[in-house]
Amino acid sequence: WDPFTKKAEILSLNLHTGAVKDIDWSADGNLLISGGYDKIIGVTDITTGKCLHKFNANNWVTSVKFQPKSDHVFVAGGNNCGVQSWDIRITEKVKTYGVPGDFGQINSLEFIQEGTQLITCSDITKRSAVDKAIMVFDFESGGILSNQVYMETYICTCVKEHPSTHNF
Numbered sequence: 001w002d003p004f005t006k007k008a009e010i011l012s013l014n015l016h017t018g019a020v021k022d023i024d025w026s027a028d029g030n031l032l033i034s035g036g037y038d039k040i041i042g043v044t045d046i047t048t049g050k051c052l053h054k055f056n057a058n059n060w061v062t063s064v065k066f067q068p069k070s071d072h073v074f075v076a077g078g079n080n081c082g083v084q085s086w087d088i089r090i091t092e093k094v095k096t097y098g099v100p101g102d103f104g105q106i107n108s109l110e111f112i113q114e115g116t117q118l119i120t121c122s123d124i125t126k127r128s129a130v131d132k133a134i135m136v137f138d139f140e141s142g143g144i145l146s147n148q149v150y151m152e153t154y155i156c157t158c159v160k161e162h163p164s165t166h167n168f
Contacts, residue, residue, distance in 0.1 A: 011049050015042040021062050026071040033074050035061025041076050043088055053091055057081065063106050067139070068115040075118060077106025083120055083137075097137045098144070108158040112136070113166055117145065121156040134159065 002010050018038030025032055031052070032044045041055040041064060060079040067073040067085070073094070077083040083097040083106055097118065104123025112119050118137045134156055136146040161168050 011046065013042075013044055013049065013051075015044060015051050015054070016040055021060065022064050024065050024074070026066050027068060028071065031066070031071060033064045033066060035064040035076055035078075037061075039078075041074075041086070043074075053088055055086060055091070055093075060105075063109045063120075065109045065111060068111050075109055077103075077109050077120060077122070079105045082106070083109065083118070085139075095142050097142050098135065107155060110159045110161055110168065111139070112161045112168055115139065119159050119161075119168055121159050123155065 002008060015034065016036050016038050018036050020034050020036040023032055023034045030045060030047055032046050033041065034044070035041045035057070037060045039057045039059060039061065041057055041061055042051055043053040044051050057076065057078055058081045061076050062079060063077040065075050067075070072088040073085060075083055075085045080103060082099065082103045084093045085095045086092065087094050106120055106122045108121045110119050111117070116139055118139050119134065121134050134148045135144060137143065138145055159168055
């Protein structure tokens with residue numbers, strides 16, 4: 001939509017067959033990644049409106065994020081399937097972060113430390129209990145740097161890095 005000059009729809013994308021849960025723009029603003037309840041991750045060229053890639057996920061896709069240093073790599077999190085990184089150039093999954101069966105829904109993903117670390121907030125299902133967790137992964141190795149499990153009534157639905165410090 002262009003709400004300022006044309007005040008009209010500019011482009012309509014018809015990639016998904018179910019509700020879209022999350023989107024993210026590439027650093028140059030030319031690509032849009034989307035994920036939703038149809039278990040599809042789509043990469044669309046906004047300048048042409050064409051779908052460049054469609055990836056099939058194992059479950060609902062609840063959060064997507066481009067890697068800030070590379071427009072051909074993105075991460076996606078879903079419902080009970082953990083977090084995976086994908087490479088558009090080879091059109092396949094590259095890495096899985098954490099143990100997929102241990103996660104409930106991934107609520108949010110954010111790259112921190114200039115893209116070297118990935119922070120997630122989610123529900124963790126273990127031993128018939130559901131805990132909430134904020135986890136930090138090393139993006140390259142996939143190793144867990146911090147696992148802050150907390151037993152609270154409320155969930156953390158979103159994580160963001162502070163714009164001028166490395167705090168979240």
